[in-house]
Amino acid sequence: MDFDFSDQQYLFRETFHGFLEQNHDLKKHAALLEGDGFDADLWWGLADLGLFSMLVPEQFGGLGLSFVDMALVLEELGMELVGAPASETIVATDLIVRHGSEKQQARLLPLLAAGKLRVATAIAEPKSGFGDLNIQAQAASNSNGWRLNGHKIMVPHAVMADLIMVAARIGPSQELGLVMLEPQRKGVVLREQSTLDPACRFYAMTLDSVAVDVEDFLGGAVPQPTSLARLLDVSSAVAALQLTGIAGKVLDIAVAYAAQRVQFGKPIGSFQAIKHKCADMAVAIDAARSAAYYGAWAIAEDAVDRVKAVSMAKSFCGDTARQVCNEGIQIHGGMGFTWELGLHWYLRRAKVLEFSHGDAAFHRERVMAATLAELQRQE
Amino acid sequence: MDFDFSDQQYLFRETFHGFLEQNHDLKKHAALLEGDGFDADLWWGLADLGLFSMLVPEQFGGLGLSFVDMALVLEELGMELVGAPASETIVATDLIVRHGSEKQQARLLPLLAAGKLRVATAIAEPKSGFGDLNIQAQAASNSNGWRLNGHKIMVPHAVMADLIMVAARIGPSQELGLVMLEPQRKGVVLREQSTLDPACRFYAMTLDSVAVDVEDFLGGAVPQPTSLARLLDVSSAVAALQLTGIAGKVLDIAVAYAAQRVQFGKPIGSFQAIKHKCADMAVAIDAARSAAYYGAWAIAEDAVDRVKAVSMAKSFCGDTARQVCNEGIQIHGGMGFTWELGLHWYLRRAKVLEFSHGDAAFHRERVMAATLAELQRQE
Amino acid sequence: MDFTYSAENLRFRDELRQWLSDNLPIGWGVTVHEPKDEDERARFRLGWERQLFDGGWSGLDWPTQYGGRGATLIEQAIFSEEMARAGAPDGLNIIGRNLVGPTLMRHGTEAQRQRYLPKILSTDEVWCQGFSEPNAGSDLASINCRAERDGDHFVVNGQKVWTSFAQYSQWCILLVRTDRSLPKHQGISFMLVDMRSPGVTVRPLRQISGESEFNETFFEDVRVPAENIVGELNGGWKIAQTTLAAERGPGDAMARQIRFKRELDDLIVAAATLKRGSTSAIDDPVLRQKIAKSIVEIEIMRLSCLRSLSKLLKGSAPGAAASMLKLYWSHAAQGLYETALETLGFLAPLTDGDSLAPAEGRFQLGFLQSRAFTIYSGSSEIQRNIIAERMLGLPR
């Protein structure tokens, strides 16, 4: 048993940390609000460092690492507000490695490893709520082959994606699965959506009788009834790590500010009101790390307690990021709510992540159900 | 419009405050754990001050005052941990004034005004939960007259009560109503229960085919279908005032302690950690007062928003007392959790009141339902 | 204690209802909303405020000699209720009505009152507040902006920050240092500055909500007539306390409560509409708890305002009680917006401009704005110090 990262894993984080520190900051982040919102330099820089090859098995040109190896890196990405399509591409990679057909793996994984395939995921629908219960999008076959119909929302960076992984009910059994298609296909209409964090670049996607093929189904001809559940869990685990990264960053910024901002002749960080807030934030973040890292392990191992571990992480890290972003702004006083200082970028991203892939209440209910099932098994 | 008390009402409070300060303290309170738990001197002292005659109309020898006149007095009683049977007798008086038959009023109100009738209320049952939904106790008539059957729990001071007001379903319609009977009646068995606040003196009461008469039903032959709802609301409003009193008292004690306890060469009250806790407690208590006083007004006027007002008060004052009792102990450090200092008496009473007549979640749900009904009416 | 409405009260209410239905734009709150553009919105609000004034509904609690209505407390309460009910817009000259008015009524000369007060209500003159500086936030008494005597004028130099509505204002209440040799609380004066004076520069500060209600304001050799000092020279700190108490007091809070109540009603409507599969958000017991908590907290805000006003009417002094009210509502309102986003749930990330954004994204905007509640008008930390020291008597 060991609940720590290896030296190698810490080194990996350092590498990404150094790169991001040199190549990314809030100014660059804000600039992404213009244009297509995609930072190609950053993408290729991250690709060069191996980000997209980490989860790809060696036989497909990847590093053959596990989700545990990604944990600290994803926390770093969260910290620097690097989100989709990088994080979603990583999520999709995991899915293809676990559930792709041999043919799909051979075709897609080498491209992914090289950073040449950007993937977005499309799960939510206008009336779906959290989770997969109410997904209506549907792939049905008739004499002309398979057709995909449905409405998806909040598909990040959809226009820039090479491939979109769409959650849908497949065939007469209505079994939930994932369909991969290019946004350029006929019948796909994208419309950009206004979002609390405009850097997220969400799109609504209408699928109007889009022609698909069995090879577009993740797993090909072999149904993958557990793939959507895994997609949701991996996405939640990634969000938990990103939320933890954001919280850690905001605490660092707040502590630095409190140490130098003088009022009443003293740095405000010497007042207990500020000091104790910071201490509570630090404690919450440390606990969030325990949860997020364990979630990453459960994903890596596809552990029996995967659902519970992921939901623990998502709920706790979401609550923590909320607390820390709010308090971080409070500590900055008036400066905290200026656009210029940019703390709001962390707040916005944290809020979007908090309400993506299930909020804290949704995940707590999953924890409860999983725990009851556990106790029943023990009896 | 005036949301303040009159000089007369403040004076009334002062009178009770002075009396309680001289005649009651934690030492006396602790001594009540011995014996039958009834402080006759205190009872008669309060009776002499007019406590039990306040709500009784003048024609029955009372002062003919309203529930608003009682508000500050009940807060004082809460503060000094004077609970049942005094508070329950006051609740019962309100019920008899509003719902008693002429005969019942003529018989009972003069006794109540003189302090000569102690009343307990019996609502909860082993599996009832909060509210009146699952009450099973039942009065049914056959050729031999009416018989009352059922199990009640947490009947305070039942053995000392002259009269117990029992919530039960009456007759073939199963309509909920209140039955008044002496604990000495045949078929009534009382068993003392262990309670978090032993001063509450709760009893379980078994009613085994107890002979009752139409004159024992509150309202006599005229059914009073709204009486139990009022009983629950008045009880909740009283609890909210008592909880506010407790919170106010604990804050006073904590502030006094913080001002004199020295650590690190300074009174601990000069540290922001303590100071800000006290400020938050003060703010919560002030808000609780707004809610509790308005609840009292709504009871006095039987206002259209009575249910909402009472539930607002009970939920908010319960939460406040919880916060303040917890923090009050925290501020006292090690001293706070000694038996001797006695802060636990406030904590215990507040906890019992918090979970009597509906907890915060129960009352918040009632607020929600009432608000939706209000909005619908407005449309 | 009395919450009942007399026949006269009901007449007042009906009159107001009638006036609102005659004066609010047709379709208000349903098809017609405030302009999105900030400048347009400011003009809209000022226009609405003028309408209120013309209708005799502005300065409800002000004495009639300064253009007010001299209304009773119950009329003020009815006014709040009806404005909330109608979802009426805010005004623009909030600082003028809520802060400058009470301050001049208490500390101004009769000449100052007659000169300035009526034009506040008539919306002819909008006011802003120049108190905070980059290095004097929580520690307000350490302000640096200075005014030096030059004949019958003062010459002002320095910088203020968070001057809300400065871009729309003709006048400013300004705290300046007039004597550096005195201890910091004793060398401060309170003056009225014409924002159109040469040397005044306003630079909008964009906030996290994307709006620019706040500004940085620079004063460079701005000449202010000596008669524009309020109260005693170097006696400004005490006067500023009146302004701050008004800023934190029940008048201000009552107006805000209207807004929060309106938001809450809209939230409940939104929750009834929002489908999650086959059920509505409003049927989720967990959400109901959170919404109910906000209902209770916002309703208590109204009750506490009424309690506070009732006491003020009987002559009790404002002060630390105002800090209690401000600390209470700022956190209650932040809770309301957190709950609002939770109610939107998976749609919370969608904002104004998107057809799927519930309630046109107003809750997200409200959420962002709400982050400032616990910071402006004295941060929660400052309010807690005031309450603990001045009200509870804890040692400094």
Add this chain to the structure above:
Amino acid sequence: MDFTYSAENLRFRDELRQWLSDNLPIGWGVTVHEPKDEDERARFRLGWERQLFDGGWSGLDWPTQYGGRGATLIEQAIFSEEMARAGAPDGLNIIGRNLVGPTLMRHGTEAQRQRYLPKILSTDEVWCQGFSEPNAGSDLASINCRAERDGDHFVVNGQKVWTSFAQYSQWCILLVRTDRSLPKHQGISFMLVDMRSPGVTVRPLRQISGESEFNETFFEDVRVPAENIVGELNGGWKIAQTTLAAERGPGDAMARQIRFKRELDDLIVAAATLKRGSTSAIDDPVLRQKIAKSIVEIEIMRLSCLRSLSKLLKGSAPGAAASMLKLYWSHAAQGLYETALETLGFLAPLTDGDSLAPAEGRFQLGFLQSRAFTIYSGSSEIQRNIIAERMLGLPR
């Protein structure tokens, strides 16, 4: 990172399970529970601890030369899990095992270690801790209890408070002032005192829970051999830091986590049984949220202990990290007991001794006990100071 169990781990687990099923009283946790009487309970716990020792399960992480098992981290984790699963009772000599052990291993002489450590695990000697005094609580360094040199002995005079288990203890780790002329942190020594010495008086202090785990302890001319000083004379403050870090650290927390996990499991069972009319408490979505929150928080407590232990094994220093852990669990556990009472709902006021009290009133007792969590072992306020200053580097 590795949470998988090897075949060897599974053997260890099965061996422990077998041992527990052989050694726990028949019907344990179902029909058989700990004695209610405090003294009997202390004897019961000491007996159980002795059984654990005899079975080779005490001092799991202690070196074998002092009677421990020298177990790996994963074995410790398995141990915790299995003890929770079996609902095994606590031991009594907690201070000996968790505080005195680590302190002597780090600062004691080899002679001291050999003399004291084995008897801790064997339960032959129970320990208590004499740190706090009536006027030295949060400000521990201001202790007054003094020890004066007299030949090859020290003579101790003074009073300690909150000395848990003193009434059952043979030995005490005592902080004393040995030099008044030095600054307050520098004149303190750390000594081992035989509680059976003449002049030691223990007076039980009843707590809000009604129990008397804590005591006041008085020292009147108590003679302590000079060799019983640990470390340097006047160097006791530094040594006390080791004790405090151990008190707040993952070893202590891990043992507590077992208890909280057991309580949580029992709570869920109780919630499934508790009927409110036709439904069970466990089906109430609002309660489920609260219970789930506690599940998450208590599970994270275990994870954080493991993370902390993993780092300690790699040689990272304890210290402020221990304060983080203690601050975390103390509040999480208080939340658990609040939730427990909410789960009991209208039955929450009924306690042990009443046939209708759910789970025999244990949650009410736990709730009362939990109020002390954020006070003892350094209050939350002290932990926050430590974290902010030592870990985050904020100015004093």
